[in-house]
Amino acid sequence: MSNKLSQLKEFTTIVADTGDITAIKDFLPEDATTNPSLMLKAAQIPEYAPFLDQAVAWAKTQSNDKDQQILDAGDMLTVIVGTEILKYVPGRISTEVDARLSFNKDATLAKARKLIALYEDAGVSRERVLIKAASTWEGIKAAEELEKEGINCNLTLLFSFAQAKACAEAGVYLISPFVGRILDWYKKSTGQDYTAETDPGVVSVTEIYNYYKEHGYKTVVMGASFRNIGEIEQLAGCDRLTISPNLLDELKKDEGKLERKLIPTTNVKPAPAAVTEATFRWAMNEDAMATEKLSEGIRNFAADQRKLEVTLASML
Numbered sequence: 001m002s003n004k005l006s007q008l009k010e011f012t013t014i015v016a017d018t019g020d021i022t023a024i025k026d027f028l029p030e031d032a033t034t035n036p037s038l039m040l041k042a043a044q045i046p047e048y049a050p051f052l053d054q055a056v057a058w059a060k061t062q063s064n065d066k067d068q069q070i071l072d073a074g075d076m077l078t079v080i081v082g083t084e085i086l087k088y089v090p091g092r093i094s095t096e097v098d099a100r101l102s103f104n105k106d107a108t109l110a111k112a113r114k115l116i117a118l119y120e121d122a123g124v125s126r127e128r129v130l131i132k133a134a135s136t137w138e139g140i141k142a143a144e145e146l147e148k149e150g151i152n153c154n155l156t157l158l159f160s161f162a163q164a165k166a167c168a169e170a171g172v173y174l175i176s177p178f179v180g181r182i183l184d185w186y187k188k189s190t191g192q193d194y195t196a197e198t199d200p201g202v203v204s205v206t207e208i209y210n211y212y213k214e215h216g217y218k219t220v221v222m223g224a225s226f227r228n229i230g231e232i233e234q235l236a237g238c239d240r241l242t243i244s245p246n247l248l249d250e251l252k253k254d255e256g257k258l259e260r261k262l263i264p265t266t267n268v269k270p271a272p273a274a275v276t277e278a279t280f281r282w283a284m285n286e287d288a289m290a291t292e293k294l295s296e297g298i299r300n301f302a303a304d305q306r307k308l309e310v311t312l313a314s315m316l
Contacts, residue, residue, distance in 0.1 A: 004229070005251035007258040008236055015222060015242035016089070019081055020045065023245035024088050027252070032085045033094035033154070033176075033224075033242050034078065035132065036305040042081055043308055051080045056315045066316055073312040074098075074305070075111075079118040086128055094154045095119075096132035097139075099301035108133055108142040116151055130154040130174060134298055135163040137280055144170035156224070157297040160290035162275065162283035164208040168217040169274045176242065177205045178225035178293070179235070185289045196230030205235055206262065213264040215271045229254070237262035 005027070008014065016029040019042035024032055034042075042048055052073075059073035082093040095115055101107040112131040119129050131151055133139035135158040143153035152173035158164060159178055167175045179201030186200045187193065196202065205223045212221060222240035226232055229250050232241060237260040243251070275283075284291050 002255075003252050004233070004254040004256060004258045005248060008232070008241070008251060011237050011260050012235075013091075013240040014248075015091075015094075015240050016248070017224065017242040017244045019085070020245065021047075021084060021088060023248075024085060027245065027248045029089055029248075031091035031093070031240070031242075032089050033130075033132070034081065034085075035096045035156070036099060036301045036308065039078060039081065040304045040308045043077070043311055048081070051077060051084070052312070052315065055080055056312060059312075060316065066313070069316050070309045070313050071098075073316070074309055075115060075118060077308075077312070079115060079122060082119065082129070083122045083124055086124060092128050092130050092152075094130040094132045096156070096301070098305060099134060099298045100305065102134040102136050102298050103138050105138040105142045108139060109145060112142065112146055112151060112153075113149075126151055132156050132176075134294065134301075135159075135167060135175070136294070136298075137166070137277055140166050140170050140172065143167070143172045147171050147173060154222070157294050157301075159204070159293045160284060160287045161204070161207060161211070162280055162287070163290065163294075164211070166275050166280050168212060168215075168219045169271075172219050174220040174222055174240070175208075176222050176224040177201075177208055178297075179205055179223055179231050180225040180227035181293050181297070182289065183227055183231070185293055189289070196228075196234045199231055199234065201225075202231050202234045205238065209235075209238055209262050210265070214267070214269055216268040217271070233258060234261055236260050 014029045015031040016024050019034045019038040055073045055077035058076050059069040062072045078095050082095050097111045116126050132154045135155045154174045155167045155172050156176040158175050182201035209221045220239045223235045223238050224242045
């Protein structure tokens with residue numbers, strides 16, 4: 001019998017949740033995804049030093065203002081790393097918009113267009129890139145416009161059904177509902193332990209997946225933020241799963257049988273009424289877990305972005 005990673009690849013597209021090119025070469029995923037935290041880790045890898053040098057050198061040609069140079073270097077670094085990763089994956093790279101823009105639709109649009117332009121200047125077509133943005137109302141509305149421009153998006157930091165519903169109605173290409181972070185919140189809040197079957201993150205993604213298939217939404221569901229392979233096994237059959245190298249390694253070493261859990265329905269129903277901004281914000285207000293984890297995620301990504309910029313600033 002083949003290992004669980006091989007079995008999982010039969011009905012779920014595997015995405016590497018890392019900016020480490022060595023890990024990507026080892027596990028041969030279809031796609032890869034990065035975020036500010038992963039970029040910060042990648043910037044500390046000695047082999048990546050030339051990428052930082054290249055990004056800083058380019059930024060110096062774009063502006064005489066050091067603050068702008070720092071921002072430009074950060075954008076270019078993500079594109080350089082993304083372009084390098086695309087040499088080893090046949091699909092797409094997800095590149096994240098600055099988390100500090102999460103509540104600014106126009107700024108998110110401008111940053112996304114800039115990143116796509118940098119990729120295209122590097123010879124990478126927009127069809128191989130997903131722009132990542134937080135699943136705030138502003139992020140979702142920005143993604144709705146970008147999709148109409150042929151810029152596909154990955155809406156991340158997604159913790160609630162309201163976020164998932166709004167994303168589908170906006171025609172977003174892909175969502176990244178977080179599994180492990182939901183589990184973290186419930187374990188801390190309730191003091192309980194959960195099995196893989198009762199894991200609140202697994203339950204959330206399963207509900208979203210079934211809802212999308214039931215109503216014929218084309219938005220891809222990509223489970224993310226896993227704490228153990230039990231969560232992954234319970235979501236076998238999900239459109240995509242983005243998995244860290246350590247968990248990919250566990251799956252690769254496990255020779256047990258993997259059963260498909262998520263299967264799309266063939267009985268599609270009409271979509272219900274669209275969510276409004278008011279109903280979206282109220283639903284988020286009523287969901288303490290989603291509100292807290294979304295805010296925390298944005299803060300943490302922003303903090304790591306600032307740390308990366310300190311490194312870049314020291315090189316300017």
